[in-house]
Amino acid sequence: MALAIFQFPCLSDNYGVLIHDEATGRTASIDAPDAAAVTAALAEKGWTLTxxxxxxxxxxxxxxxxxLKAATGCTITGPDYEADKIPGIDRKLREGxxxxxxxxxxxxxxxxxxTLGHIAYHLPxxxxxxxxxTMFALGCGRVFEGTLEQMWQSLTKLAALPDETVVYCGHEYTESNLRFALTIDGANPALVARGEEVKKLRAAGKPTVPTTIAAEKATNPYLRADDPAVRATMKMPDAPAAEVFAAIRTAKDNFK
Ligand SMILES: [Zn+2]
Structure with a gap:
């Protein structure tokens, strides 16, 4: 049976997400930005965190x-690569x-x-x-711990998921990502159209997340590092895509 999914805003610009299996009652919180917000979301849905x-x-x-662990007895699963930094971790996972x-x-x-140990979860x-x-709507995470080359490889892995995959991201950063994306790829009609949609949603107080792999491949400037128009903006017609990506990500870090 299909999982029930509940996304809710919390902290200043984070998203929490609960996934719930009706038959077994199992409920997972994807990350736990704020215990009170997760608890309120669980109460709203009548679900018990496992x-x-x-x-x-x-x-x-x-x-x-x-x-949350103290209140519910839930287990905590996360990346083995940075397990020492994850409070209460019980089960450690690695690539594959x-x-x-x-x-x-x-x-x-x-x-x-x-981060060096960041993992994504895919439910095929x-x-x-x-x-x-790692991936945001029209954006990607700032590279704090790894290298730009690693981030490129990580985004490439996510972009290889099926086009119709619905992607939940950790933050609502889409409007600011849009402003930057238009400076890199402003002649892309798919980006311009999506930008109008994003502005409407945000003006109505609605989320722009989740997104899809297809939408990101069509409009996310970081995933389009190999596109001729993006390469032209960056004045890097022949560089490896990873280097174009690195230049775009670096430009964003300095974008006001
Ligand atoms: Zn982070």
Missing amino acids: EILTTHHHPDHTDGNLA DVYDFAGHPVHVIWTPGH EDGIAFAGD
Whole structure:
């Protein structure tokens, strides 16, 4: 049976997500930005938390771990690569591991760059993925711990998921990502059209997340590093795509 999914905003610009299997009652929180917000979301849905699936160690993704574990007895699963930084972790996962969530396989994709141990979760049978702070709508995470080359490889892995995959991201950054994307790829009609949609959604107080792999491949400037128009903007017609990506990501770091 299809999983029920509930996304809710929390902290200043994070998203929390709960996934729930009706038959077994299992409920997972993808990251735990804030225990009170996760608890309120659980209460709103009438679900009982059984597990937390952590994408990476940053406090705005793990601050709720210990309080939620104490309150519910939930297990905490996360990346082995940075397990020492994840409060309360019980089960450590690596690239290629498959976690069973109530009969739904959850594939682990190691996506270093934003942090060195960051992982994404892909549920192929459900057509969904949780990208944490690796891929955003029209954007990608800032490269804090890894190299730009690693981040490029990580985004390439996510971009290789099926086009129709619905992608949940850790933050609502889309409007600011849009402003930057238009400076890189402003002649792309798909980006311009999406930009109008994004502005409408945000003006109405609605989320622009989740997104899809197809939408990101068509409009996300980082995933379009190999596109001739993007290369032309960056004045890098012949450089390897990874270098074009690195130049775009560096330009964003300095974009006001
Ligand atoms: Zn982060």
